[in-house]
Amino acid sequence: AQKVTQAQTEISVVEKEDVTLDCVYETRDTTYYLFWYKQPPSGELVFLIRRNSFDEQNEISGRYSWNFQKSTSSFNFTITASQVVDSAVYFCALSEPNQGGKLIFGQGTELSVKP
């Protein structure tokens, strides 16, 4: 069965701290896709990244970086030098082929960055 677990419900940091959001997934498929979305207070989910199961290279985009480890079924997200504007709920999601792009979301992690 497909499942995504984000064990951290809420995280609070002070601006400029680094923070890592954890994501653990379960799937029986060897081919799958992992995503991170950001949901600011406005409510609209914003796409951050997509990773397929055959690409385990870590990715860096500005202050954001992602660590994909198939051995532990994890796809963690790190924000370096956090800013107040990073405050939002972050969702990790899983999708499998032949599911029409259907996303299975984790419960989300609410990140609060204080000045």
Place this chain on the structure above:
Amino acid sequence: EAGVVQSPRYKIIEKKQPVAFWCNPISGHNTLYWYLQNLGQGPELLIRYENEEAVDDSQLPKDRFSAERLKGVDSTLKIQPAELGDSAVYLCASSLSGLVPGELFFGEGSRLTVL
């Protein structure tokens, strides 16, 4: 380019009343999704359309929920009659195609409160 547009943003009704939500996806996006997001949870898929055909409605409570996507463009999600437990945010999303899981574009959602 306009994003996914949803209306209304907020709706308050009494239980047993009907309610409808409207979604206009990004132009050219063939795949449209309706997701349900309960407070503090990740979104869960209700229904997926490929053009005008509902190809995955297994999670839609068909006794009270209905949806349509006439002409394969905008879509309407209806609840009749509404129950207290239906209070949630109803998110619409679209993508170019559901063949390969890719970026989903979300609207800001319609927040329903049932009294």
